[in-house]
Structures are given as C-alpha cells and as structure tokens.
Amino acid sequence: MTRKEVIYAVLVLAAFAVLAFIPSLPNSAAVLSLVIPITMYTVLATSWALFSGPTHYISLATAAFYGVGAYMMAPALEVMPYWMVLPIAALSGALLAALVGAMTLRLSGVYFVIFTLGLAEMVRQVITWYQNNFAGTRGNYVFVDINDAQIYWQLLALALLVYLVGWLINRSRLGFAIRIIGNDELVARHSGINTARAKILLFMVSGAFAAVVGAVMTPRFVYIEPAMAFNPEVSFLVVIMALLGGVHRLWGPLVGAIPFALTWEVIASNFPAQTVLLMGIAFLLVVYYIPSGVAGIMEKVYFRARQQRREVSHG
Amino acid sequence: MDNRVRVLEVRNVTRRFGGLVAVNDMSFDVHEQEVMGLIGPNGSGKTTMMNLISGALRVSGGDIMMDDQLISDMPARHIARAGVARTFQLVRMLPTMTALENVMAGAVFGHKKLWGRALQVHAMRQLERVGMGTSAHLPTSALTYIDQKRVELARALAANPRIILLDEWLAGLNPTELRTGIELIADLRAEGRTIILVEHVMDAIRSLCDRCVVMNTGRKIAEGTPAEVLSDDEVIRAYLGDDDD
Numbered sequence: 088m089t090r091k092e093v094i095y096a097v098l099v100l101a102a103f104a105v106l107a108f109i110p111s112l113p114n115s116a117a118v119l120s121l122v123i124p125i126t127m128y129t130v131l132a133t134s135w136a137l138f139s140g141p142t143h144y145i146s147l148a149t150a151a152f153y154g155v156g157a158y159m160m161a162p163a164l165e166v167m168p169y170w171m172v173l174p175i176a177a178l179s180g181a182l183l184a185a186l187v188g189a190m191t192l193r194l195s196g197v198y199f200v201i202f203t204l205g206l207a208e209m210v211r212q213v214i215t216w217y218q219n220n221f222a223g224t225r226g227n228y229v230f231v232d233i234n235d236a237q238i239y240w241q242l243l244a245l246a247l248l249v250y251l252v253g254w255l256i257n258r259s260r261l262g263f264a265i266r267i268i269g270n271d272e273l274v275a276r277h278s279g280i281n282t283a284r285a286k287i288l289l290f291m292v293s294g295a296f297a298a299v300v301g302a303v304m305t306p307r308f309v310y311i312e313p314a315m316a317f318n319p320e321v322s323f324l325v326v327i328m329a330l331l332g333g334v335h336r337l338w339g340p341l342v343g344a345i346p347f348a349l350t351w352e353v354i355a356s357n358f359p360a361q362t363v364l365l366m367g368i369a370f371l372l373v374v375y376y377i378p379s380g381v382a383g384i385m386e387k388v389y390f391r392a393r394q395q396r397r398e399v400s401h402g
Numbered sequence: 403m404d405n406r407v408r409v410l411e412v413r414n415v416t417r418r419f420g421g422l423v424a425v426n427d428m429s430f431d432v433h434e435q436e437v438m439g440l441i442g443p444n445g446s447g448k449t450t451m452m453n454l455i456s457g458a459l460r461v462s463g464g465d466i467m468m469d470d471q472l473i474s475d476m477p478a479r480h481i482a483r484a485g486v487a488r489t490f491q492l493v494r495m496l497p498t499m500t501a502l503e504n505v506m507a508g509a510v511f512g513h514k515k516l517w518g519r520a521l522q523v524h525a526m527r528q529l530e531r532v533g534m535g536t537s538a539h540l541p542t543s544a545l546t547y548i549d550q551k552r553v554e555l556a557r558a559l560a561a562n563p564r565i566i567l568l569d570e571w572l573a574g575l576n577p578t579e580l581r582t583g584i585e586l587i588a589d590l591r592a593e594g595r596t597i598i599l600v601e602h603v604m605d606a607i608r609s610l611c612d613r614c615v616v617m618n619t620g621r622k623i624a625e626g627t628p629a630e631v632l633s634d635d636e637v638i639r640a641y642l643g644d645d646d647d
Contacts, residue, residue: 260510278482
C-alpha cells in the first residue's frame with residue numbers, strides 16, 4: 088500500500104466508526120428510518136457498479152438477487168440460526184448470478200438488460216406458483232429478534248466490505264481484465280483473457296452482495312411476500328443512483344445514493360401514486376445531463392482547478 | 403529454406419460468410435524466424451486469413467497448426483497464450499487507459515504473465531522500444547494515429563510472442579517513420595520471432611519479406627520470394643487487371 092492509500096483507509100475507517108454511533112443519537116428511530124435505506128442503496132449501487140461500471144452491462148437483476156436473499160430468510164430461519172443465513176444468501180445470490188451470467192453474458196447489451204429485467208419477474212412468478220400450489224400460503228412471516236439499529240450496523244458492515252472488495256478487485260488481475268473487456272472485448276480475447284469467466288466472476292460478486300442486503304433487510308418487514316421481495320423498483324433505483332453518482336470510481340455510487348435515497352423517501356411519502364413517473368423522469372435527467380455522474384463532474388472540476396493552479400505557478 | 407523449423411502450418415483453410423467465400427482452400431507454411439508477407443489486392447481475404455490465424459474468426463474448413471497444436475480449434479485467448487500476438491488493421495486502443503496500461507494489457511493474461519513492478523518495467527521497455535517512452539502516461543485519446551499504432555505494436559510485443567501478425571502496420575507512415583518501422587520489424591526477426599505481415603507498401607515487402615504468399619479473391623495465386631512473386635504474370639494481372647486487347 089502506498090502512503091496515500093493508508094491515509095484513505097484510515098479516513099474511511101474513521102468515517103465508518105463515527106457512522107456506527109448514529110443509533111445512539113437522541114431521536115434515533117427517525118434518523119434510522121432515513122439512514123437504513125441510504126446505507127442499503129449505497130451497498131446495492133456500489134456492488135452493482137463493481138460489475139456494470141467497467142463492463143457497461145446494465146443489469147436490472149438487482150431485485151432478483153435481493154429477492155432471493157429476502158425470501159429465503161423465513162424458511163431458512165426454521166432450520167438454522169440467523170447468522171448462518173447470511174453466508175447462504177450470499178452463496179445463493181452468487182449461484183444465481185453465475186447461472187444468469189453463463190446464459191446471457193455472451194450476449195450483447197440490450198439482450199442482457201431485457202433478460203435481467205425479466206429474471207426478477209420470473210423468479211417471483213415461480214415462487215408464487217410454488218406457494219399457491221404446494222405451500223398453501225402466499226408470503227412468510229419472519230420472526231427474528233433483530234431491531235433497526237442491528238440492521239443498520241449490518242448494512243454498515245456490508246458497505247465497508249463492499250468497499251474493501253471493490254478496492255481489492257480494482258488492484259487485482261481480475262479488475263484489470265474487466266477494464267480491458269469494457270474497453271474492447273476483442274482485444275481482451277487476443278490478450279489471453281477468458282472474458283466470459285471474468286464477467287461471470289464479477290457478476291457473482293455483485294449478486295452475492297445484493298442477496299445479503301435482501302436477507303439483512305427482511306426482519307424489518309415482519310411479513311414478506313413475493314411482490315415485496317422482487318420489486319423491480321429496487322433494480323431501477325439502483326441503476327439511477329449508480330449512474331447519478333458515477334460508476335468510474337468506487338466512491339461514485341455513494342454520492343448518488345445519498346441524495347437520491349433521501350429524495351426518494353420524500354417522494355414515496357408525499358406522492359405515492361406518482362413514484363414510477365418520477366423515477367422515469369429522474370432516469371432521463373441523469374442520463375441526459377450527467378452521463379458521467381457527479382463523480383465525473385467532481386473530477387473534472389478538480390482537474391481543471393489543479394491545471395489552473397499549475398499554470399499560475401508556472402507564470 | 404525447407405530445412406528450417408516450421409512454426410505455422412495452414413492447410414486447406416476455408417472461411418465462408420454466408421454465400422461469400424472470403425478465404426478459399428488456402429495452404430502455406432511459415433518457418434521460424436521468417437518474415438512472411440501476405441499480399442494481394444484489396445478484398446482478397448488477407449485480413450480474414452489473419453483473423454483465422456489469431457482466432458478472431460473460426461475456420462469453416464481446414465486446419466491451422468502451430469507446432470503440433472491445432473490452433474484452428476482453439477478460442478483466441480488460447481492462441482494468444484500459445485504465443486501469437488497481433489495488431490489490427492484499424493488500430494484498436496483501450497481508450498480509457500493510458501499508453502502504458504494499453505501495453506500492460508498484453509503481458510498479464512497471455513503468453514507472458516507479469517504483474518506488479520515487473521509488469522510496469524516490462525511494459526515501459528516495450529514502449530521505449532517503439533519510441534513512445536515519453537508518452538507512457540498519456541491517455542490514448544491524446545495520441546496521433548501513428549503513435550497509437552506504435553502503442554499497439556508495443557502491446558503485441560509485450561506478450562513476448564513467437565508469432566506476430568501485423569495487419570498493415572506500416573500503412574500511413576511517412577518515409578522517415580517507414581524506415582524506422584522497417585528496421586524495427588527486422589530487429590524483431592533478428593531476435594527470433596516469426597512475423598506474418600499483411601502489407602501494401604512495396605518497399606517494405608521487398609526489404610523485409612523472406613517469402614510472400616499472394617492472395618486473390620480468397621485463393622493463393624503465387625508463393626515465393628518477393629522478386630519472384632512480383633514478376634509473376636498472374637500476380638501482375640491480379641493487381642493491374644488484364645491487358646486490353
């Protein structure tokens with residue numbers, strides 16, 4: 088690690104340590120109801136960008152992974168303790184991602200988008216069908232003694248983990264391979280890269296995180312049914328936030344997730360009937376006006392400032 | 403010539419695109435440490451032939467062997483790992499990366515597997531070799547077309563390939579650059595590499611190629627030294643057309 092990296096690491100750890108004290112604030116219930124979705128979307132958007140940022144494959148499968156994690160919690164709790172469910176959720180998300188990846192990542196952009204959008208819906212229908220025909224109930228009760236503060240701490244730990252994993256990937260051969268693939272897949276293949284494997288591996292990482300987030304969030308809902316677990320809105324919001332923040336930097340989705348998750352809380356509580364419309368408008372605005380995201384703009388401003396300073400100092 | 407080691411063996415290779423036969427029953431050998439020119443008029447299937455060797459395209463029929471490996475059965479990444487590197491007719495840069503990173507890309511996953519400091523040093527040396535050492539940290543979008551071609555060659559060299567495929571790498575160079583380019587390719591042969599080049603620049607063909615294979619409408623119409631093939635009647639006819647009579 089370089090000195091700069093050590094400084095960053097210390098700063099990030101310090102920030103997380105401070106954030107961990109939010110539940111001890113006086114009016115913590117209200118604050119938690121805001122920071123939980125923010126943290127959740129930060130993890131989802133950042134892990135989404137790990138894969139979709141460099142490859143430019145726009146995945147709408149987040150809801151499918153999230154849903155698998157969320158939905159398995161209730162039945163899994165009957166046979167194992169809570170803490171064991173999380174790694175199993177991660178594994179399930181990764182397996183689903185591997186399956187979908189193997190089928191679709193050889194396809195080019197548009198087909199991939201449509202397939203991933205359909206995936207969440209398909210999994211949801213399959214589960215509904217199964218429960219209607221064999222289980223006799225739709226939905227499950229999640230009885231587990233976990234409060235909002237604990238959910239928040241778990242999400243915070245996941246956020247830290249996603250940054251650690253992202254940082255490790257970025258400096259690994261896999262990270263370099265995926266950047267080459269995103270630039271030019273033909274060159275990647277001629278450089279000896281197993282492009283399908285690299286893409287699937289990264290998609291699995293992304294899917295695993297989304298599934299764990301789903302599992303962690305479930306105790307908040309007490310009762311969970313397929314329509315809640317596999318809500319396509321989650322997929323779209325994650326894409327908007329990641330693009331708004333910028334996918335070229337690890338910290339990009341964070342600067343998208345914070346303002347947008349806050350805005351979304353306001354929208355969802357004040358205009359519950361217009362959410363889809365407003366989501367569409369937000370999507371258009373982001374894509375048209377800030378295609379490289381807030382992070383891209385920030386970097387441009389920073390470089391320009393630095394260049395000017397250099398010109399001034401050179402007289 | 404035939405006592406030299408045969409590195410690449412192309413046997414009855416055909417490639418069809420729907421009804422169009424772009425490469426038709428081509429056969430030739432390439433020997434170790436040889437510069438072989440693949441020449442012919444535009445649209446004669448030279449680039450397709452290169453794509454078949456590098457694995458960018460699959461053969462429709464026939465076989466390509468490298469030593470005793472059947473590379474026409476392999477995906478491009480395995481062919482690269484076996485020691486084949488190439489440049490592209492239309493330069494293919496990795497646009498969001500620096501020149502140095504572009505070169506590094508050639509030396510991590512293929513025939514050469516470097517990482518860390520060793521990779522940096524190795525890539526830097528390849529860049530210096532093609533005269534691009536001072537541009538290492540520029541984004542490739544800031545480079546001229548010719549400089550991009552050099553970076554692309556450095557990327558191919560970074561893999562330390564046994565066979566290098568150069569698809570019109572000398573096209574578009576000015577006379578000084580051309581001389582440097584020709585010297586560079588001659589150096590590559592001197593260090594033991596085998597080179598197949600698709601080229602239209604006649605000076606380069608005459609001064610570099612040990613042997614030429616001439617293609618026309620997907621078929622091989624001549625093979626021999628540059629002097630032989632360039633005076634061959636059928637070759638002249640292919641390039642210049644029939645006499646009017």
